[in-house]
Amino acid sequence: MTIDNPNTMKVLITGGGGFLGARLARTILQRGHLSGRPVRELVLADLVPPPPDVASDERVRAATGALIDQAKTLGQENFDLVFHLAAAVSAECEANLDLGLRSNVDTTRALLDALREVGGGGPRFVFSSSVAVFGGDVDLPMPRVIHDDTLPVPQSSYGVQKFICEQLVADYTRRGLIDGRSVRLMTVTVRPGRPNAAASGFLSSIVREPLNGQQAVCPVAPETAAAVASPQRTIEGLLKAAEATPDAWGGATALTLPGLTVSVSEMLDALEVVAGRAARERVRFEKNETIAKMVGGWAFAFESARARSLGLAADPDFISIIRQFQKEQGL
Amino acid sequence: MTIDNPNTMKVLITGGGGFLGARLARTILQRGHLSGRPVRELVLADLVPPPPDVASDERVRAATGALIDQAKTLGQENFDLVFHLAAAVSAECEANLDLGLRSNVDTTRALLDALREVGGGGPRFVFSSSVAVFGGDVDLPMPRVIHDDTLPVPQSSYGVQKFICEQLVADYTRRGLIDGRSVRLMTVTVRPGRPNAAASGFLSSIVREPLNGQQAVCPVAPETAAAVASPQRTIEGLLKAAEATPDAWGGATALTLPGLTVSVSEMLDALEVVAGRAARERVRFEKNETIAKMVGGWAFAFESARARSLGLAADPDFISIIRQFQKEQGL
Numbered sequence: 001m002t003i004d005n006p007n008t009m010k011v012l013i014t015g016g017g018g019f020l021g022a023r024l025a026r027t028i029l030q031r032g033h034l035s036g037r038p039v040r041e042l043v044l045a046d047l048v049p050p051p052p053d054v055a056s057d058e059r060v061r062a063a064t065g066a067l068i069d070q071a072k073t074l075g076q077e078n079f080d081l082v083f084h085l086a087a088a089v090s091a092e093c094e095a096n097l098d099l100g101l102r103s104n105v106d107t108t109r110a111l112l113d114a115l116r117e118v119g120g121g122g123p124r125f126v127f128s129s130s131v132a133v134f135g136g137d138v139d140l141p142m143p144r145v146i147h148d149d150t151l152p153v154p155q156s157s158y159g160v161q162k163f164i165c166e167q168l169v170a171d172y173t174r175r176g177l178i179d180g181r182s183v184r185l186m187t188v189t190v191r192p193g194r195p196n197a198a199a200s201g202f203l204s205s206i207v208r209e210p211l212n213g214q215q216a217v218c219p220v221a222p223e224t225a226a227a228v229a230s231p232q233r234t235i236e237g238l239l240k241a242a243e244a245t246p247d248a249w250g251g252a253t254a255l256t257l258p259g260l261t262v263s264v265s266e267m268l269d270a271l272e273v274v275a276g277r278a279a280r281e282r283v284r285f286e287k288n289e290t291i292a293k294m295v296g297g298w299a300f301a302f303e304s305a306r307a308r309s310l311g312l313a314a315d316p317d318f319i320s321i322i323r324q325f326q327k328e329q330g331l
Numbered sequence: 332m333t334i335d336n337p338n339t340m341k342v343l344i345t346g347g348g349g350f351l352g353a354r355l356a357r358t359i360l361q362r363g364h365l366s367g368r369p370v371r372e373l374v375l376a377d378l379v380p381p382p383p384d385v386a387s388d389e390r391v392r393a394a395t396g397a398l399i400d401q402a403k404t405l406g407q408e409n410f411d412l413v414f415h416l417a418a419a420v421s422a423e424c425e426a427n428l429d430l431g432l433r434s435n436v437d438t439t440r441a442l443l444d445a446l447r448e449v450g451g452g453g454p455r456f457v458f459s460s461s462v463a464v465f466g467g468d469v470d471l472p473m474p475r476v477i478h479d480d481t482l483p484v485p486q487s488s489y490g491v492q493k494f495i496c497e498q499l500v501a502d503y504t505r506r507g508l509i510d511g512r513s514v515r516l517m518t519v520t521v522r523p524g525r526p527n528a529a530a531s532g533f534l535s536s537i538v539r540e541p542l543n544g545q546q547a548v549c550p551v552a553p554e555t556a557a558a559v560a561s562p563q564r565t566i567e568g569l570l571k572a573a574e575a576t577p578d579a580w581g582g583a584t585a586l587t588l589p590g591l592t593v594s595v596s597e598m599l600d601a602l603e604v605v606a607g608r609a610a611r612e613r614v615r616f617e618k619n620e621t622i623a624k625m626v627g628g629w630a631f632a633f634e635s636a637r638a639r640s641l642g643l644a645a646d647p648d649f650i651s652i653i654r655q656f657q658k659e660q661g662l
Contacts, residue, residue: 097506101440109432137582139637140480149471151482153501153584160502164495170484171491175428251468253484306470 008040009033012074012123014067014111015085016044017051019191020128020234024083025054027235034081035243043077045070046086068107075114079123081242084111089198090132090294093158104161112172122178126241127169129184129254131227132159134299146299148256148306155297156199170252181241181249186229186259186302190325199294203228206264207271207322210282211331218264219288225300227259229314230321240310248310258304258314260321270318274326339371340364343405343454345398345442346416347375348382350522351459351565355414356385358566365412366574374408376401377417399438406445410454412573415442420529421463421625424489435492443503453509457572458500460515460585462558463490465630477630479587479637486628487530501583512572512580517560517590517633521656530625534559537595538602538653541613542662549595550619556631558590560645561652571641579641589635589645591652601649605657 011028015021021044028039044050045063055062063070067086086107093100108127115122135155136142143150154160166182173180191204202219203226209216229237237257241249249255262270272280304312315321325331342359346352352375359370375381376394386393394401398417417438424431439458446453466486467473474481485491497513504511522535533550534557540547560568568588572580580586593601603611635643646652656662 097502097508137584139581140584149482151480151584153582154498155505157502157506160498164498167485167491167495167498171428171488174486175488177428250470251484253468253471253482 007037009037009080010041010043010078011039011081011083012043012045012077012079013083013085014045015087017046017048017062017064018085019193020188020231021046021083021085022051022054023231024085024235024238025050025060027239029054029057029059034239043074043079045074068102068110071107071110072114075111076118078118079115081124081126082111082115083126083128083238083242084108085128087128087162088158089196090156090158091197091199091291093161094156094199094290094294097157100157100161104158105164108165109168112168112178116172116177121176124242125169125178125180126238127165127180127182128238129162129166129182130159131184131186131256131259131298132156133163133166133184133254135159135297142299145301145303146256147303148253156294166254170254173252180252182254183237183241184254184256185234185237186227186257188231188234189228190321191231192325192329199291200226202291203267206283207267207325210271210279211275211322211326214282216283217286218283219286219291220264220295221287221292222265222268222285223263224292224296225261225263226295226298227261227300227302228318228321229257229259230324232324233258233313233315237307237312240312244310250306255306256302256304258307258312259302260314260318261301262318267318270322273319274322338368340368340411341372341374341409342370343374343376343408343410343413344416345376345414346418348377348379348393348395349416350524351519351562352377352414352416353382353385354562355416355566355569356381356391358570360385360388360390365570368411374405374410376405399433399441402438402441403445406442407449409449410446412455412457413442413446414457414459414569414573415439416459418459418493419489420527421487421489422528422530422622424492425487425530425621425625428488431488431492435489436495439496440499443499443509447503447508452507453503455573456500456509456511457569458496458511458513459569460493460497460513461490462515462517462587462590462629463487464494464497464515464585466490466628473630476632476634477587478634479584487625497585501585504583511583513585514568514572515585515587516565516568517558517588519562519565520559521652522562523656523660530622531557533622534598537614538598538656541602541610542606542653542657545613547614548617549614550617550622551595551626552618552623553596553599553616554594555623555627556592556594557626557629558592558631558633559649559652560588560590561655563655564589564644564646568638568643571643575641581637586637587633587635589638589643590633591645591649592632593649598649601653604650605653
């Protein structure tokens with residue numbers, strides 16, 4: 001396991017300072033290997049540095065700065081595996097079209113172009129797309145259940161940008177420039193820390209804040225349904241995309257990860273089971289039309305046949321998702 | 332019908348010097364109006380100037396040069412209607428990924444961004460996408476018949492780029508920045524003149540050259556099927572996209588125009604009916620694997636329910652397509 005060993009892995013995680021990226025980094029560092037090959041170096045690129053526990057690992061190097069500025073030099077570093085998680089989030093992209101196009105589409109293309117310049121078929125490239133690609137149109141209402149061949153009709157700029165990146169990843173893969181694998185992530189909950197600018201942020205805060213004894217606002221109606229996944233299941237999906245054999249993985253079309261379908265009121269039922277009525281009563285409903293419209297336009301029921309054939313599964317229920325969060329946060 | 336009359340139309344055709352663009356221009360000039368409003372100015376943007384018969388019309392102005400350089404100034408001219416036909420063609424895009432991304436994706440985005448800066452909801456924007464968006468993957472083989480909600484899984488960079496532009500047009504439309512309408516064109520045949528760099532070029536040359544007493548090479552097997560449309564039907568589809576009421580048009584998802592499904596051997600049967608055995612015998616089969624793979628991956632059977640509900644129809648048969656060409660060429 002030296003730097004010169006070609007059987008070791010050099011891995012890049014963009015968005016490696018964020019919640020999912022840092023968690024993915026921790027999981028990889030704990031395992032120590034991917035596809036049976038020891039991880040010798042893990043580069044975490046993000047606007048913010050990785051958390052201290054991750055940064056202090058001697059295999060870790062932080063590449064702090066805007067990805068669009070770093071893409072060219074990073075791309076030429078001969079990575080074996082890239083997890084491309086960095087992105088502007090949904091509400092930011094809806095508020096500022098140019099920011100979203102630059103952060104999501106242009107940055108992904110710059111990274112792909114840098115990687116292809118290295119030649120030799122490029123690294124395995126796991127792209128985190130999103131359930132937000134799905135939506136409905138006047139002529140094409142969204143089906144109640146989403147299948148692997150359902151046409152995405154995104155109704156947010158974020159969803160459009162993710163879908164465009166899926167197309168780029170598929171085409172660069174078809175051309176043999178990278179070995180790309182796009183996975184559509186469900187809404188990840190429960191996220192720790194402060195709310196971010198994602199429209200789906202409340203799907204964490206209506207659980208997290210009450211468990212911490214704080215008030216939370218739910219901007220959508222109780223019957224609003226969502227497809228969610230715990231952080232652990234989400235990381236499992238990303239690692240499966242990295243490690244599946246080409247035969248098991250299949251084609252270059254994006255793979256939709258499994259999601260647990262829950263309504264907000266079911267989430268609050270689970271919260272009450274785990275933490276009592278007082279916790280539930282800390283959640284106040286106050287409708288935000290912008291968020292309700294965005295989230296209400298997302299799909300919430302998925303067959304995910306291709307993901308299940310890879311051994312991936314949704315969380316069993318929302319109570320177990322809350323307990324996973326409690327345990328990890330020491331609550 | 333003066334320049335100052337707000338009920339007149341100012342129209343832009345990108346790719347207005349090409350075969351389809353010039354034909355569209357001629358049709359518009361002959362009609363003199365669109366959606367009941369007189370056409371006061373028709374700007375034809377292209378690398379090449381429009382043909383003399385079009386250029387000499389006093390309503391026509393040529394904007395000759397690369398569209399990516401002209402997009403910003405053109406976009407600010409307050410057009411009522413834009414037909415965006417300009418594109419690098421399929422074989423070029425497959426040979427040179429960067430050229431395709433620049434000519435197709437970046438140019439479309441530059442044009443859309445210039446148009447949105449004018450404000451006021453932007454012009455009606457008809458984007459010519461392509462049947463080439465359809466394809467199949469290991470996990471998602473292409474269905475035998477394509478419906479309006481079939482997931483495109485493009486297997487060429489050209490198809491990917493067209494599909495990306497459809498997404499941009501839909502998102503800019505959803506945001507109220509333009510009034511965009513994407514139509515997927517079938518392979519247009521019979522094209523006059525010299526072959527271009529489109530992989531589908533032989534679908535014209537195996538008819539055109541024999542009718543002109545010349546030899547032609549068919550690079551695919553006789554049983555290869557394709558979905559084709561005559562120039563006239565194609566122009567009808569573009570004009571319908573420009574003139575349909577918002578209610579009749581429906582959502583922002585791309586509309587697939589009707590196509591006539593024919594095999595190469597059926598095309599040659601029709602050629603023989605129209606021009607005799609000697610004409611058919613001028614076609615020699617010489618397989619080109621690159622072209623056969625690209626064209627063989629395209630869809631060839633379409634339901635086109637949404638297009639038919641707008642009153643659009645495929646050509647009745649290939650004999651009538653050949654006769655249309657003969658008549659127009661004075662053959």
